[in-house]
Amino acid sequence: MSQVELVNRIEECPEPDVPPAEKRAVIILRPSSRWQLINLRELWQFRELIVQFAWRDVKVRYKQTIIGAAWAILQPALMMVVFTICFSRLAGVDSADIPYPLFVYAGLLPWTFFASAITSAGNSVIGSERLITKIYFPRLAMPFAAVATAGVDFLVAFGLLVILMIVYGVAWSTSLLLIPLFLGLIAFGALGIGTLLAALTVAYRDFRYATPFLVQLWMFATPTVYMQPGGDASGSLQALLALNPMTELISAFRAAALGGAIAWDGIGVSCLAMLGTFVVGCLYFRKVEDLFSDII
Amino acid sequence: MVNAIEIHRLGKRFRINQAESTGFYRYRTLRESLVDLASLPFRRWRNLPALRTNDFWALKNVTLEVKSGEVIGIIGRNGAGKSTLLKILSRITKPTTGEAKLYGRVGSLLEVGTGFHPELTGRENVYLNGAILGMTRREVSRKFDEIVAFAGVEDFLEIPVKRFSSGMYVRLAFAVAAHLDPEILLVDEVLAVGDYTFQKKCIGRMSDIASSGRTVLLVSHDLPMLSKLSTAAVWIDQGQVKQYGAPADVIKSYCEQAASCTDQTHSVDLSKHSGRRPGSTPLLSRIALYDRRIEPTTSVPLGGDLVIDLELGDFVGASDTTVIIYICDIFGTKLAQVHSKIQSNVDLKGIRQARVRCFLEDLRFVPGDYTLTIVVGDSKDFLDTIDNVLSFSVMPTNIYKTGRLPQRNHGLVALAARWEFDCPEELLTMP
Numbered sequence: 001m002s003q004v005e006l007v008n009r010i011e012e013c014p015e016p017d018v019p020p021a022e023k024r025a026v027i028i029l030r031p032s033s034r035w036q037l038i039n040l041r042e043l044w045q046f047r048e049l050i051v052q053f054a055w056r057d058v059k060v061r062y063k064q065t066i067i068g069a070a071w072a073i074l075q076p077a078l079m080m081v082v083f084t085i086c087f088s089r090l091a092g093v094d095s096a097d098i099p100y101p102l103f104v105y106a107g108l109l110p111w112t113f114f115a116s117a118i119t120s121a122g123n124s125v126i127g128s129e130r131l132i133t134k135i136y137f138p139r140l141a142m143p144f145a146a147v148a149t150a151g152v153d154f155l156v157a158f159g160l161l162v163i164l165m166i167v168y169g170v171a172w173s174t175s176l177l178l179i180p181l182f183l184g185l186i187a188f189g190a191l192g193i194g195t196l197l198a199a200l201t202v203a204y205r206d207f208r209y210a211t212p213f214l215v216q217l218w219m220f221a222t223p224t225v226y227m228q229p230g231g232d233a234s235g236s237l238q239a240l241l242a243l244n245p246m247t248e249l250i251s252a253f254r255a256a257a258l259g260g261a262i263a264w265d266g267i268g269v270s271c272l273a274m275l276g277t278f279v280v281g282c283l284y285f286r287k288v289e290d291l292f293s294d295i296i
Numbered sequence: 297m298v299n300a301i302e303i304h305r306l307g308k309r310f311r312i313n314q315a316e317s318t319g320f321y322r323y324r325t326l327r328e329s330l331v332d333l334a335s336l337p338f339r340r341w342r343n344l345p346a347l348r349t350n351d352f353w354a355l356k357n358v359t360l361e362v363k364s365g366e367v368i369g370i371i372g373r374n375g376a377g378k379s380t381l382l383k384i385l386s387r388i389t390k391p392t393t394g395e396a397k398l399y400g401r402v403g404s405l406l407e408v409g410t411g412f413h414p415e416l417t418g419r420e421n422v423y424l425n426g427a428i429l430g431m432t433r434r435e436v437s438r439k440f441d442e443i444v445a446f447a448g449v450e451d452f453l454e455i456p457v458k459r460f461s462s463g464m465y466v467r468l469a470f471a472v473a474a475h476l477d478p479e480i481l482l483v484d485e486v487l488a489v490g491d492y493t494f495q496k497k498c499i500g501r502m503s504d505i506a507s508s509g510r511t512v513l514l515v516s517h518d519l520p521m522l523s524k525l526s527t528a529a530v531w532i533d534q535g536q537v538k539q540y541g542a543p544a545d546v547i548k549s550y551c552e553q554a555a556s557c558t559d560q561t562h563s564v565d566l567s568k569h570s571g572r573r574p575g576s577t578p579l580l581s582r583i584a585l586y587d588r589r590i591e592p593t594t595s596v597p598l599g600g601d602l603v604i605d606l607e608l609g610d611f612v613g614a615s616d617t618t619v620i621i622y623i624c625d626i627f628g629t630k631l632a633q634v635h636s637k638i639q640s641n642v643d644l645k646g647i648r649q650a651r652v653r654c655f656l657e658d659l660r661f662v663p664g665d666y667t668l669t670i671v672v673g674d675s676k677d678f679l680d681t682i683d684n685v686l687s688f689s690v691m692p693t694n695i696y697k698t699g700r701l702p703q704r705n706h707g708l709v710a711l712a713a714r715w716e717f718d719c720p721e722e723l724l725t726m727p
Contacts, residue, residue: 029396029397031391048432130410
């Protein structure tokens with residue numbers, strides 16, 4: 001290297017632009033402590049990652065399919081047809097004054113969202129094994145993004161509900177404005193349960209097989225495809241259904257869309273149950289997330 | 297200069313259960329955990345040890361200070377703990393003991409292309425990968441053209457990366473990570489990929505990062521590259537810092553020790569060997585090396601024969617008991633393995649005061665030092681594994697009868713080769 005070149009190179013060298021020690025962010029790595037709450041600040045820093053993960057899953061899901069995102073509508077729509085034939089025509093299930101297809105779709109829509117949210121959130125961490133063992137990011141981003149992805153499918157399928165409401169001539173009311181509230185509560189519950197399942201699935205692969213089965217059982221324990229039994233139903237069945245926090249939320253969602261009474265006290269109980277699940281789910285996830293890369 | 301990284305008595309313990317340590321990973325089932333949990337009070341009460349666990353310290357008492365603007369090369373054998381150290385520093389796994397402080401934003405590149413999704417296009421993957429590495433969308437947008445130009449994939453941005461050639465894939469992945477602008481960059485043996493021009497570009501990028509006052513920690517087996525690029529080197533051996541200093545010094549003593557660390561004696565007692573992997577049952581009791589006339593030896597001429605003689609203690613087990621011998625170079629890279637079942641088709645149902653001899657004929661590794669790792673296993677598990685029990689040298693010989701010798705930089709194997717030249721005789725000169 002000639003003298004001139006050397007001088008040029010030195011001049012090109014950028015000034016050190018590392019901030020002075022006292023201003024620098026410090027990351028301290030220590031053995032894991034026992035219980036920790038959600039690090040909201042960090043999660044907020046990585047908010048774009050959650051969006052990117054969700055967006056990735058949305059984009060990838062229907063790649064190389066012919067009808068694409070129409071699958072999001074087709075699935076609940078076909079379920080609606082099946083249930084209409086089985087329950088309404090053959091079994092004669094009562095749906096009050098609401099036409100049964102509309103009734104069942106308004107129940108299946110939030111349920112499908114909830115079910116696919118917790119199933120995919122449960123699988124989100126073990127599905128990203130490579131990422132977990134090779135890079136750091138707040139691990140909660142994975143189940144949260146899975147719930148967001150299910151939310152996108154919900155929005156697509158919601159379009160069909162609007163069309164059905166127009167076709168059946170449902171009267172529009174102000175209670176429609178409550179839909180986002182109930183949807184938010186269901187999403188909140190899905191976050192809690194999905195996060196718990198995600199952490200459990202890493203340690204115990206049993207949940208990978210148990211979850212779809214439990215979700216199916218849960219669906220039949222929730223008045224998605226049948227009416228919530230009125231006060232005259234047998235006491236023990238009533239008590240059992242009340243234990244299920246999804247009962248009130250699905251009913252409330254349907255009532256908000258199609259009209260009907262909303263049982264606010266029941267919703268209050270459901271909210272508390274969902275809040276409890278969320279706290280437990282996140283606490284457990286945060287407790288075991290340090291082990292993910294070692295045991296996955 | 298201020299410190300960029302302070303590591304104080306860092307340690308990492310892995311709990312391995314018997315089945316896992318042999319490479320046959322078994323997931324714990326919920327039932328097992330519940331049984332463990334239920335029996336915990338009883339075990340505490342009777343002061344019994346935890347079930348099936350074996351401790352393995354991947355890192356022990358590592359203390360290290362790194363100044364801003366340094367490029368630290370980390371060297372050591374495979375399994376010495378280099379990657380575990382980087383994994384702790386990049387927050388993928390937590391330390392078991394000790395503490396580390398990192399001043400500033402940390403970017404890590406432990407594997408090229410982690411987080412790339414094959415179905416997404418090049419453009420989408422740049423944004424996704426950027427987000428995973430901790431960049432905001434705005435940051436990626438600002439550097440997008442630079443990243444794409446660095447990777448040289450301008451024309452392929454709208455194509456799913458699954459259609460990329462592996463070279464393009466690697467280039468794009470490194471480009472994203474290299475533009476992260478972290479204050480501390482952790483890189484694990486990723487430059488081994490890509491073509492020569494791109495490797496040079498990556499090295500240039502890393503020295504740029506360092507010259508702007510940032511810090512780079514780099515794990516690599518490419519010692520010449522490390523000695524050029526780094527300002528200091530750390531040698532990690534069996535989870536501990538063996539030496540920390542000027543790259544030339546550290547690399548020199550590393551190479552010296554790597555050649556001599558394993559006993560260069562012809563025979564070693566294995567009944568209490570320190571290289572035995574945790575979880576092994578001590579079955580191997582002695583190893584010895586002989587030449588073709590069954591004389592004790594520690595070196596083989598190139599193209600010569602080596603006899604590995606193993607003594608084993610009593611053991612009766614399932615059928616399919618096999619003896620496997622790995623031949624590794626001084627960096628711990630496995631070059632070849634011989635396997636008693638594969639080569640002899642003999643099916644042992646156990647061993648009773650057995651003596652097993654393996655005849656390696658026409659050994660064609662280029663002159664240099666090599667080490668042996670011995671494994672005794674059955675169809676399911678590795679029963680006894682001892683790493684680096686012995687080393688031996690391959691001596692240069694006039695194997696081609698030309699007086700010209702194959703050397704280390706000619707690759708790993710000196711093949712038996714024959715040449716034919718189809719041209720008028722007057723063009724050929726022969727001795």
